Amino acid sequence: MTTSTPPTGSPDRSRWTVVAIFAVLAAATQLIWLNYAPVTTTAAAHFGVPESAIGWLANVNPLLYVFLAIPAGLLLDRWFKAGIAAGALLTAAGAALRLVDDSYEWALTGQIVAAIGQPLVLNAIPGVARHYLAVKDRASGIAISSAGTFAGMVAAFVLGAVLPGTGQLTTFVGIGTWIACAATVAMLIALWQPSPAVARKPVRQRVPIRATFADPLIRQLCLVVFVPFGIFNAISTFAQALLDPAGVPSNVASVMLLLTMVIGAIACVVIPPLTARHRVEGQTLVAGLVVTSAGCLLLAVTPSVFAGFLGLTLIGLALMPALPIILELLERHTGQAEGTATGLVWSAGNVGGMLVPAIVGLFVDTPVTAFLICAGVALLGIPLLRGLGAPVMAVKS
Template identity: 50%
Template sequence: MQIRSRWSAIVGYSLVGAATQLVWLNFAGVTTVAAERYGVSESAIGWLAQVFPLLYVVLAIPCGLVLDRWFRGGLVAGAVLTALGAVVRLIGDDFGWLLAGQIVASIAQPLVLNAVTGITGRYLHVKNRPTGIAIGTASIFAGMVIAFLLSAVFTTASSLPAMLVVTAVFCVAAAVVLIVALYTVQAPFAAVGSSRPDRSALAAAWGDPLIRRLCVLAIFPFGVFVAMSTFAQALLEPAGVSGGTASTILLVNVVAGVLGSATIPILVVRRRAESALLVISLSATAAACVLLALAPGAFTGFVAITLIGLLLLPALPIVLELVERRTGEAEGTAAGLIWMAGNLGGLIVAVVVGLLVDHPVAAFLVMAAIALIAVPGARVLRRPIAELRSQSQL
């Protein structure tokens, strides 16, 4: 009798994945009014988001090792800490409590995001895992959409506490759903002997040439996406694009990424076209950045940045699906390496583009060049991916 997939665990995970991004980006669309309410600079409000990628780079590997050793406990800890961080922000109406809550939630983020391959590997049949990874990853991007929508609803300084309450309720509910799912549904595909020593898990992940290639590759699309999301408004402003229009463009960009991440990877895996999709997405991203450099404006911004979201964000679930197939018991550590590389790329490229923020043409061309640099690396993945597919069919 064939063992059935347990989709309730994926639903719970998806809610918590969205919750991490909601807490992370709560203030992205209301930076100015938040600075006014809490009596700090806009730069200080920016740090409420920046602590997440900074701590992710530090904690990605340790959290991956925790998940490989104690998967359910590690993931539950991530869900609880996310909810706790959201609740801590309600204790006092000042910046100190906001920062404390953000730090708690940022510690939780790698425990949750690193688990996307582990949850699918333990609760879904092999044939359903690409779909599970696509859904789990799309939910992470969906959390960004929710954050942008809340910032569009709660636009005044006096309404920010209500936004924090809504966020906390969502995070607590998501944690409860996941915990109930994990403790009432047995993991039918849990690996036997998954309590391998930590160093062995790290060696298994980093010692794999394909995983190392994927880590290097992840730096580039992550970097371009983070830099574009961070500086699109400032780079398009000289072309007459208002802040409201730029925010709408970025929202459409993420929505396109959610839809693309939930659908494109499933089709790509079925057609065995992972390498081709990565090449196409990177090339299209480079072309879109060149278009923005040569003809910036509201229309070209919508077209180019939406295309980037639609094609570039699905690269993440495709890479994570390859990691899940490749690593087995060390998938938490391997996923941590991918996320760490991506966040590192985001920090580096964002810094470079930030230095060029007063020179939009140069900034867009730099992002185009960064995307193009990764194309040869995506192309050479065709052979190792084919070998991985043949091994999995044995």
């Protein structure tokens, strides 16, 4: 596995319109994924199924991502535009299938189809920057696309708060469907236009998965990404339940989580380009884990409304920029295997996103222990970053 040199196919000018459309498409994948999460109780009553069944409407995404991330990456490395197009069409088709019939079965079918398309979209974040942005703009492009994913999460929870009633569930799902379909049409039109980078770029050759995973930086990033994904999913899943014994109302906890995602999305746009410019990715990730651990300790020691707002804000500010920082490193480092490398990292992240919440969920009745586990996981991630400095400095701009 070799590091990438300044590509001969680098665009002379950045096509920000394509990046903006892609960011909306990335947001749509997350909106579809979480469509039912903010209205679990309402959706369960609407479909006449247990709340645990509604949980599976969201759980199919990380589960399938673990298995599909690497095949999706291989497809993108071989047929980049076709891969994105397929991901966009599957996202829109899955969203639309949920409206075929007002039943749980069709809702689940649609979520599964959309979940199959999600890796083809999200694995393409570094590739879109490489194909459509000049080298100097790629860190910002990856940051914007990554922030789009969090914006989709924010949209899901905002819509869930605005349209909470059982009779409004179809409208709620319909809005997500229209956004997904509009983003897909716009993306297909953008892909139809020739890519300025591809026209002058050598034909891609297959890079074996073994060779990609043998790269020290990629292996290390796979270990590192396990931590932020795991903590973020654990906090976002159980924050309401963990803060309830401290007298924090569920609606206030929902506002806290929404604020966390908004601040995190803003941080995703601002922080990663700065770290890339100054080549301080490792230090920034370490600082993020330290701040995250401090936020979790605050919630464990003095749970309250004030501590909830402060602790969760710190976690969002410190934790969420980790994804675009890691993806920018991959784009700079991997060259022709960027899709496969991104798939490996996303797959590792989703394993963390399932395992850490599963452990924290065992202690949902003892909030102090649950928050301390999150703090401990953040601290355990720091040794994984100790050797990151040398590989990062070896990455060519």
